[in-house]
Amino acid sequence: MGRLASSLPPPPPPKDFDDLRDALVERRVKLPKRLEQVARFAIAHPEEIAFGTVASIAEKAEVQPSALVRFAQALGYPGFSDLQRTVFQGRLREKVTSYDERLAALRDSTGPSNRTAALFGGFCTAATASIERLRESLDLDTLDEAARVLARAETIYLIAQRRSYPVTAYMSYAFAKLGVKTVLIGSGLGTDPETIGFAGPRDAAIAISFTPYAATTIALARAAADRGAKMVVVTDSPFSPLIADSAIWFEVVEADFRGFRSLAAAMSLAMTLTVAVADLRRSEPQHDGK
């Protein structure tokens, strides 16, 4: 017995949430599969653990109740209830009381001591400001119309370069997942003009460009429009050269910070269009496999 005890120097159980989190993240405790699953759930949904009962938590984590108890015991607690009380309920207790203090501390330390922190704050602010502005200015009827036009199209061409390219790249991915046929222009293979040549009156194109408007985007958008494709344009000014070709256009003015404009508003609009089109297709199928 003495030998057995000495061969197992039990590490002390984590005393608060951060302790536990660190221990799990750094794999300082090696856990079997199911207990690992419990650990994931616990880190992801700490309030569930704080307030739930063993049965209810087990159901949500898709685990047997006994697994929860074993998890707690593997960490060095006598039972699950102890873990729950000490770590998860303690975390919330502490949080509320120290909330105001943390806030005050934050306010004090907001000196420019950390330049990177200021950068991060700036970009976050720019992003949320852009989104708020678009939220107020976006015309919902135009949005609806754009979605309907795109839903009716056989193929949707996605045209963007440079800074706007990530937006179409995302749309390309999301549309594909939703089973909507698109062609992503601007992948850099140099065959874009030829690709656009396949566009026709039954297709549509989304063109995205901001000042300074990329020449190729303008040219490609015009080519698509000339071939009769319905155009949906996202740009930053009513005077944008893209608008000439399009009946449907959105004005998206992104806030900038340190000369870098946010993409957040354009992204939100893009996601909306993507899902809206997929929804419409689903409710009134017209261009399935054709």
Added chain:
Amino acid sequence: MGRLASSLPPPPPPKDFDDLRDALVERRVKLPKRLEQVARFAIAHPEEIAFGTVASIAEKAEVQPSALVRFAQALGYPGFSDLQRTVFQGRLREKVTSYDERLAALRDSTGPSNRTAALFGGFCTAATASIERLRESLDLDTLDEAARVLARAETIYLIAQRRSYPVTAYMSYAFAKLGVKTVLIGSGLGTDPETIGFAGPRDAAIAISFTPYAATTIALARAAADRGAKMVVVTDSPFSPLIADSAIWFEVVEADFRGFRSLAAAMSLAMTLTVAVADLRRSEPQHDGK
């Protein structure tokens, strides 16, 4: 019966802690002596009520267990457990997860007649919520460290697939504009493993992946790490397989709406890293033309 019913319009039970507090303080509910005592205790020690059992609370409040039940019923709740869950546990939950709740509320309120408008609102909320959450949880020291490591690198490899690809695509563009040498992986040419083969100890790599982690991203990140490149990882869980290869990692949990996760938080982080690295390079040049 009609007369009796109309003489007792039962006031709706307070739905959150502030409601209850106001109702009790303003004496809008008149309570008998012992129940008043319970009310005092509840306002003074809300966490006791949130976490305790009827028996334990009763003991601390120097009251009979049944008094607690009667208290809850006097407020309009069917039993004490309901009051406890709705008001006292809800209060703590809200503090921590207000972002998710905002989203849940949004989901419930089938707001404007226009479905597309609801979509747009949802994606905007998801984006701002994601950004706010990251703003609170991001560790600034890690951010600084990541920027320094990347600034020291000769070449920065950008690894991402699918949903995360737009983020690296943006970084690739922005880094290029700032004169930082990068290699964008995942352009779909199929030569990525070979490209990663050029990475070495003097380079760094940024790998971005969220659940479900793309297998190729994991493989490519590992390959880069094996060759000695410094890794900076952006992922959504401490258990992400990417973290194994990296000392520096960011946890970015994006809110989702209709099953589509936002990219806004990851984007803000990406922009911050990009500009921070460029700033560092400018202030202490070390890897100009080599």
Added chain:
DNA sequence: TGATTTCTGGAATGGCTATTCTATAGCGAA
């Protein structure tokens, strides 16, 4: 491969829980 240990699912169990019930105490009105 087979032996041995570890892990897991699921049922069994005893204790504790919230709630109800009832006798009685308290209190205002007549």
Added chain:
DNA sequence: TTCGCTATAGAATAGCCATTCCAGAAATCA
């Protein structure tokens, strides 16, 4: 005072709770 009513204390109870236990499935090792 006595009546009528409400509020209370405390015991009774049914249900759920955390935990234990064990047979069998996996994993590990030789």
